[in-house]
Amino acid sequence: MSTFTVVEEQGVAVLTIDQPGSPVNILNAAAKAEFEALLEQFRSDQAVRAVVIISGKPDNFIAGADIEEFVALPNQAAAEALSRDGQAIMDRVADFPKPILAAVHGSCLGGGLELALACHYRLATNHPKTQLGLPEVQLGILPGAGGCQRLPRLIGVRAALDIILAGKSERAAKAFKLGMVDELVPPPLLRSVALAAARRLIESGVPRRPRRGGLTALLLDANPLGRALVYRMARKSVLAKTGGHYPAPLAALAAVRTGLTRGMRAGLEDEHRRFGELAVGPVSRKLVQIFFATTALKKDDGVAPGSATPRPVRRLGVVGAGFMGAGIAGTAVAQAGVEVRMKDADLPRVGKGLKAATGVLDGRLKRRRITRQEYARSAALLSGTADFSGFPRTDLVIEAVFEELTVKRTVVAEIEASVGDQAIIATNTSTIPITEIATGAHHPERVLGMHFFSPVDRMPLLEVIPGAQTSPDAIATAVQFGRRMGKTVIVVADRPGFWVNRILSPYLNEAGHLLMEGTPIEAIDRTMTRFGFPVGPIALLDEVGLDVAAKGGGVMHQAFGERLTPADAIGKMLADNRLGRKNGRGFYRYEVGKKAGVDHPVYRLLSITPSDRVSPQTIEQRLVYAMLNEAAMAASEGVVRSPRDGDIGAIFGIGFPPFRGGPLRMIDDLGAAQVVSTLRALAAEFGPRFTPAGSLVAMAEQGGRFYDDGGSR
Numbered sequence: 001m002s003t004f005t006v007v008e009e010q011g012v013a014v015l016t017i018d019q020p021g022s023p024v025n026i027l028n029a030a031a032k033a034e035f036e037a038l039l040e041q042f043r044s045d046q047a048v049r050a051v052v053i054i055s056g057k058p059d060n061f062i063a064g065a066d067i068e069e070f071v072a073l074p075n076q077a078a079a080e081a082l083s084r085d086g087q088a089i090m091d092r093v094a095d096f097p098k099p100i101l102a103a104v105h106g107s108c109l110g111g112g113l114e115l116a117l118a119c120h121y122r123l124a125t126n127h128p129k130t131q132l133g134l135p136e137v138q139l140g141i142l143p144g145a146g147g148c149q150r151l152p153r154l155i156g157v158r159a160a161l162d163i164i165l166a167g168k169s170e171r172a173a174k175a176f177k178l179g180m181v182d183e184l185v186p187p188p189l190l191r192s193v194a195l196a197a198a199r200r201l202i203e204s205g206v207p208r209r210p211r212r213g214g215l216t217a218l219l220l221d222a223n224p225l226g227r228a229l230v231y232r233m234a235r236k237s238v239l240a241k242t243g244g245h246y247p248a249p250l251a252a253l254a255a256v257r258t259g260l261t262r263g264m265r266a267g268l269e270d271e272h273r274r275f276g277e278l279a280v281g282p283v284s285r286k287l288v289q290i291f292f293a294t295t296a297l298k299k300d301d302g303v304a305p306g307s308a309t310p311r312p313v314r315r316l317g318v319v320g321a322g323f324m325g326a327g328i329a330g331t332a333v334a335q336a337g338v339e340v341r342m343k344d345a346d347l348p349r350v351g352k353g354l355k356a357a358t359g360v361l362d363g364r365l366k367r368r369r370i371t372r373q374e375y376a377r378s379a380a381l382l383s384g385t386a387d388f389s390g391f392p393r394t395d396l397v398i399e400a401v402f403e404e405l406t407v408k409r410t411v412v413a414e415i416e417a418s419v420g421d422q423a424i425i426a427t428n429t430s431t432i433p434i435t436e437i438a439t440g441a442h443h444p445e446r447v448l449g450m451h452f453f454s455p456v457d458r459m460p461l462l463e464v465i466p467g468a469q470t471s472p473d474a475i476a477t478a479v480q481f482g483r484r485m486g487k488t489v490i491v492v493a494d495r496p497g498f499w500v501n502r503i504l505s506p507y508l509n510e511a512g513h514l515l516m517e518g519t520p521i522e523a524i525d526r527t528m529t530r531f532g533f534p535v536g537p538i539a540l541l542d543e544v545g546l547d548v549a550a551k552g553g554g555v556m557h558q559a560f561g562e563r564l565t566p567a568d569a570i571g572k573m574l575a576d577n578r579l580g581r582k583n584g585r586g587f588y589r590y591e592v593g594k595k596a597g598v599d600h601p602v603y604r605l606l607s608i609t610p611s612d613r614v615s616p617q618t619i620e621q622r623l624v625y626a627m628l629n630e631a632a633m634a635a636s637e638g639v640v641r642s643p644r645d646g647d648i649g650a651i652f653g654i655g656f657p658p659f660r661g662g663p664l665r666m667i668d669d670l671g672a673a674q675v676v677s678t679l680r681a682l683a684a685e686f687g688p689r690f691t692p693a694g695s696l697v698a699m700a701e702q703g704g705r706f707y708d709d710g711g712s713r
């Protein structure tokens, strides 16, 4: 079956790309071969005077090169060849003697955008689904079909690096402003406007594009000295963001630079050589695994396929208009576009909550992620009440009140009394067992946990926790709704700490033990950011809030006993009214809300004399292995349904370094036997809390692994 169909209209060949059986168009080997043959046909066909490339998919132009294909490449030379062939096709498009236009609606990514860039003219629909971007570095590779060369030539080096080095996508309006797109079109008119543009190009050729960006662009983009400065700054910023763990952005920067310094040919050569290196490298492998894991999770409702009928959620109720409630409400209107009714004890609190919920939209407007109209539309979906009015019409209610079992039970009873007899009730908790909250509910089958992370609008993970009696319908409803809120959702067991806080707990405790032994705060945090975490554990405690951390730590200690004994640092901090960032007093100082240096009086408060006695290697080992061991233990208890969920949860919930693939993947990479022997050594030196999990010992003895893919995917 073919990917392309051609219709000729008055000298214009309209080439529709619509890959059979695939939700998106992908430039795989078959599609490329077919495309090349068609190009040759158009070249010789006198009747064809221009070509318009358009997609037959509802919301996708082209999703890029086939990721499955490059993962399967046997070696660097093959990867290099793949990139070189892609470049050659794009060159053929760029050099084609007749105008070729790209008419873009929907996602236009990676190789898809590189194709559009090689075309002579680009139109795009002004629809939110139309996104143009080069996400390659997020897969650990670089744009390898000429993207590192054509984008900077089209929009200037600064704007191009901004997209390429971050793997960013832009909406059509922004792409138009940047000069990536020549014409913006309402979706229904795309085809007819593209045909008109093609006829114009036949008559009068490709229009000259004005140079953009005024004097700054002239100084920085168009002049070698200015560009040298841009490269230096870009390199610095990449290193600050990646800590040197991700080679792709630096390789992309080098390929851009080569092209602009030594010409297109040299640039393309450098580009495909570096593509080859990266595509078979370990970091890309891990990032691609994460891509496939998150893609698989998009289709996983957390129940056996076909076993549930999820309830469509049109109206959401949120009980508790505090920080979490407001974050949930704001994210729900912004992402899912549903009506949200917020309830709290009195109207002033409700008003405050509504304002905070609108804050989520303010942020998006400020960052230009939404338009003014979208802002107004979303804000109009929010309403509030102090008495459950409007709740009978809700399909799902999420309560986010105080973390206290009796309070939560009362609230669940109140919600049950005010909603219809099909509504699902979710409780947002990080510490209280769902089954206990559901005890006493009339319909425990419709009660479950939805553990959001703070701040809700920015944290990408959601844990959905079924209680003992939760029905598959309720689970699937919560999972699907979480996804509509833009979250990656994992379904986890109703065990203390669920997954994320369970594996975080020994790690934070260990940081506390290290500190109480006199390890400087900076040394602990620096070691872990060097390992690849976005923030160190002590800074994380400040972020989470020391009161919250103490409560969570207490619950885990009670549940799991001595192994999870917290260090007594936090108790002393709380006694000194140090709550962390939220009251500007924590392990760190906060100046006008911004984190400053370590707050040195803390050492005296904790009766510590800081010393560099413990080496960074030991700090890292103690912290990381505490987490790995707990992850193995929790996985063996069935807290997560699969290693995939566990690793995605750690990466998206805690910021476990993506290039390491997650804690379970890391155990596989290190080998269970090595992990067990290191844990035994740590246990001998630092105590039984490091005793290796029984499941890990068994795995080591049997040569087992968490994944059966051999690390390839």
Ligand code: 3HC
Pocket (backbone or CB within 6 Å): 023, 024, 026, 060, 063, 064, 065, 066, 067, 068, 083, 086, 107, 109, 110, 111, 112, 114, 135, 136, 139, 142, 143, 144, 145, 147, 295, 296, 298
């Ligand atoms: N290669 C292979 N498979 C791809 C793919 C790609 N580039 N893009 C999407 N798919 C597959 C997904 O794996 C999924 O497969 P499945 O149905 O078997 O699970 C299917 O297409 C649908 O994808 P989603 O479920 O993600 O669909 P959404 O509508 O939610 O999202 C999308 C669509 C925004 C296009 C998203 O799929 C996406 O971000 N894709 C990756 C885009 C990307 O990274 N492109 C760069 C590729 S590398 C490249 O182009 C190199 C070049 O420079 C040489």
